[in-house]
Amino acid sequence: MKQIVYGTTTGLKNTQIKRIENLYSLKSPPEFILDPEIAREMVEISHEIRRQVGILVNRSGKVISVIAGEPHRIVIPVTPDHMAIPGRLKGLRCIHTHLQDEPLTRDDLTDLALLRLDFITALCLTPDGQPGPVYSGHIIPDETLDPFQVLEPSTIEDLDNDCQNRILALESELSRNNALHKPESGRENAFLINATTTDPREAHASMEELKELCKTSRIQVVGTAVQRRKSIDSKFVVGKGKLSSLVIRAIQQYSTMLVFDRELSPSQIRSIADFVEMKVIDRTQLILDIFAKQAKSREGKFQVELAQMEYLLPKLSTKNTAMSRLTGGIGGRGPGETKLEINRRRVRDRIARLKKEILKIRKQRGQQKARRRRKDLPVISIVGYTNAGKSTLLNTLTQSNIIAANRLFATLDPSSRRLRFPRDQEVIITDTVGFIQNLPRELMEAFHATLEELSDADIILHVIDISNPRYLQQKESVEKILKGLNLDKIPTLYVFNKLDRVNMEDFDNKWLLNQGIAISATNRQSLGPLVEKLESMVSLSPL
Template structure:
């Protein structure tokens, strides 16, 4: 079967194309960078068409891809079956021509580092069409230096050196170093990227929160980068050049995952995943992954699956590397992970089915609320930023044992408990899913039925982690969501939690403290004034 040429063949004569196609008939001894006879033929063809020509050769010496480039570069195609996993090289070396005497270009070295090629070699062509200087480079396993080494210029006769032994030795060292950084089974090493057009102070705060999200999802963070830009790049977010340098830095630190601190569009996902051979996810996917892992109830699982499907639908581009790199693991966990390759029609059918199931559950909730109303029990709802201590407060008030942990979204499914005040007054107190800055719209829509329960609350307890440096921003984020839900009319008490972690006397916002109740949710005695206030509000 005739193998196809990759790259730009437009403008070439049929005779030229057929000659270039015959390159697939050649092979080279595995230990050679390239057979000198093959290199001479490559130079002749490249000089004839006045364009660069590249060959991707495997470790058996077989030519896998023939690439026709432009006068100044070759563009390496997606190499199915040759993925450079951490600790390994790609298993392909690139031999290509330069139409003038020039060393390896920035594009050459970027391809070498990003794609983890075994070797890269450029054969220069003199003005009279003869082979000139030969420039080569290879990966370096030392993360404290440049990611590659450029060798001294050579000649076409030097292509018969024993490169295979050196490739195997380099890969052995990469494997050894990778084993030192290899995460535990089921974990990923992530490099986090934030691009902002605003104040970088907010961007760094957002990156810190993304780190906490990674911690909740059992991801090791091995590095971060924040870039301030006039405008977000529509294809690569941070720009292609900057992304190249960040990916090289991530690879040097043995990252297996790139996490963008924003929601990526379908075109951005396609551009970035076609550019880098590494798993790429965004902030929304990470949050969806956490929700998928934490959901325990039937309703919670349905709501998360709906959110995953709503996120996936506009990104269901043709089956390409973007979708294949999203399958499985982080960003593809939970109910939706086996459905990433479904076509749009089937995804829409699934979305409609999930909406019907959630509507049934919502109807059941309405019936439960009706029974609750007949008993005329007041409802107190606890809201707050994720990890502010809502579940801990509910546990202490009602002597319950709801899951409470020092991580984001430890509790996903809402819980309700009865609370009896000292004077025998009873109320229902509910804990809701934690809020977060820029909560994905898919989750807001999917959890609307759950959040609607807040509209029946007689009192809202807004729990704020006063020990968090970003407590003001978190407070405003929750208030913004409550306003969007049209709940600002419900009486709200501010609960300033985790006072055991700060000095109240030295706190810089005493006015704010006076607007609510400073408490430590794990210490029942600190809740005395709050309980008295709630009881008085319920009786009036």
Template sequence: MKRIVYGNLDGLNKAQINRIENLYNIKSPPEYILSPEAAIEIVDISRDIRRQVGLLLDRNGKVICVIAGEPQRIVIPVTPDYRPGPGRLKGLRCVHTHLSHEALTQDDLTDLALLRLDYITAICLNADGTPGPVYSAHILPDPEADPYRILPATSLDHLDTDCQAQILELESELSRHNRLYSGETGQENAFLINAATEGISSAHISMDELKELCKTSRIKVVGSAIQQRKKIDPKFVVGKGKLSELIIKAIQNYATLLVFDQELSPSQIRSITDFVEMKVIDRTQLILDIFAKQAKSSEGKYQVELAQLEYMLPRLITKNTAMSRLTGGIGGRGPGETKLEVNRRRARERITRLKKEIEKIRKQRKQQKARRKRKDLPVISIVGYTNAGKSTLLNTLTQSSIIAANRLFATLDPSSRRLRFPRDKEVIITDTVGFIQNLPKELLEAFHATLEELEQADVILHVIDISNPRYMQQKETVDQLLKSLNLNKIPTLYVFNKMDQADLSNFDSPWLLNQGILVSALEKASLAPLVEKLEAMV
């Protein structure tokens, strides 16, 4: 059976290609990096074709991939059957030739670290084409040390290094470190990356918020990096070289997930996931995931699923080309349709159904609004940055028990309660989904039915957490979102929450406090001035 030779075969004659293909018949003893006979053979082929030749061998010494490279490098192919898990190596070692006495290159060492190879070895050619020195390197388990160790040069006479025993010992140490650095069972370890183009201070603010989002999603952050750039790299966000460096750092810290602090385009997702064998998500996906976990009502679940599908539709990518002969349409439906096209078609169909369901919800809301209007009940809507204390305020005002927790997006589904003022006047007070910087446009569109509630408000209560160092930036984010929704003309009252946790003597914007009311949503007594002000406004 003919087996695939990866790489460049252009310009080679049939005899040379046959000889390269026959490398698949090699079997090395597990204790050898490569048997001396096999090493002599790849050196001889490399001398003949004047190109590097590489082999990927499993731990039993069987050749899994044969690679015909360029004079200066080889490109290691994707091996989906060999994936390194946390605390584990890939289970493959790479042995290749160098046409001169060049030691392991930076590309070699990057491949070793990125792909989590068991070993990487370069066999050099002497000037007369005979085997020269042999250079090897392996991963180091300690995240505080260098990512790899380069071993002293040796020769073909010393390829019996008890290779398999060394690899298993190394993997055992990696596994031990992984247990030390890992969080709870099943918890993802994330490395966060931000490409800063608008100033380092705003990048740090955004990164802090991304860490909070990870905490809400029960993701352990094991490292982060902010890379200043004039513009975002169209393929790798921070550039291929910098991304390599960061991925190696992430792997050293036993990360299982890369999280980018900006929305990735479909082409960027494709480039990065082709480059690294690690799960990759962006800020938008993380927020959508949080919303998916927190949504409780059927309405909330519909809205989140719609947002997820709208986000994923242009990003539906498959590497499987086995069924790529036909596309959708007449003559292409059924078994011959590509997996990618099936996914896209199903996604579109589901989006259509979800939009119909959400439209029903809108009609129901209009009926509810009409009933409220007939009863002439004023409506007060609470808005604010996520985790500012909106649900807690509603609970204290109305003696309710809506879920309120110290995490981002603890509540998604809108809640309405009646509030009776001291002068025996009733109002409807509603709590809406929290806002956040760079809220995904898909979520804004999907939650339009929910946000329509705000249009009927007689008063908007904008809750601001003044104990948060970024309270001004959060206030401006919400103000801008209200403006984009054409809600800035509705009378708005600022509620400065968590005054018990803020140092008001050092408040850097004392003028702002005159525009609203200071409260602690947990203390009912502090809400008396707010209730009095609201009663006057409605």
């Protein structure tokens, strides 16, 4: 069976390619970094073709990959059967040639750290093509600035350095350290990355929101980074060099995934996932994951699955082993979970079926609305930023037990209850899904039918959490979405919630409170002015 020579063989003779292929048939003793005879063969080949040559060797000494490089570098191939996990090394050592006496380069050491190789070794050539100095390095378990150690130069006669036992000792120490950082069951450790071309303060505020999204999705945040850039890198978002340093930081903090505070393009996901050996998700995928977990009703599940399918569809053209890390667990759960290798036609068929099911449910809801209109019951819809207290307000007003929790998107499926005013006027009051800044387009489209329900509202209650430092930005985000749905003409009442958490003497926008009603949704006594105002608005509304 012909073995693959990775890298570039263009310009090489068939006899040279065959000689490189033959490296697959050689085996090294496990206690050696490399058998000296194999090292001499690699040096001879490299001298003949004037390019670097590399091999990946597993712990039993078998060559599992052979690489034909360029004069100044090799590119290590993806090895899906040897994936490093926190607390463990990759189980492979990389040995390659340098055409002159050159120590391990920064690229060599970056590959060592990013790929979690057991060892990386450079076999240098003398000017007359003989074996020269040998440079080696390995991971170190301490959380220092550089996560690797470069050994003293040696020769190919010194490659018997009890390599196997040294690797196992390092891995044992890494495992002990990882046990200290191991997340709780059902959680993952995440390193968050934000790249911005605008005001860094907005980026930091967005990062705080991303942390809350992670908390809702049971992700433990172990580190964050915000980078100001003139432009976003088309392949690696923050640039390859910066990404290298950030991933090394993430690895040192025993992160199991990277979360980007933006939506990644298919090419960016491909480039980043091929570059790093850990799960990579973006803000959109994280929000979809939360919605998949929170959806309880049949319609809600259909809508989330539709959003997930439409998010994945443009990324299905990318078929490689690194992309498979995007599915499963956080970022790939719920009814929309799918293998990325799935046939695109099948995904399109599923999208079409979901749209038909949602349309059917929408017609049923239309019949329910018609019955409601015949009873002439006014409709009040509660909207607001996620976690502003909408469900709590509905519970307190109507003495209901709708799920209300201090986390983002605790409520996904809309809920309606009857409310009777003191003058015996009855209304329908409805809680809706919470909004968020940069709500994913796929979710907006999938939930369009649900959000259209707001168009039947006679009054919109816009709940604003004034205890949140970003309350003005959140208010503007909700108003932008309402305007996009052509709902900004419906009479709107601002409800400034969580008054009990605010020191009014230090509040920066007291004038704003005059534009609505200030309440504490958990305190029924504070809702009197709100009920009076609503009753007055209902009586004046042309129903």
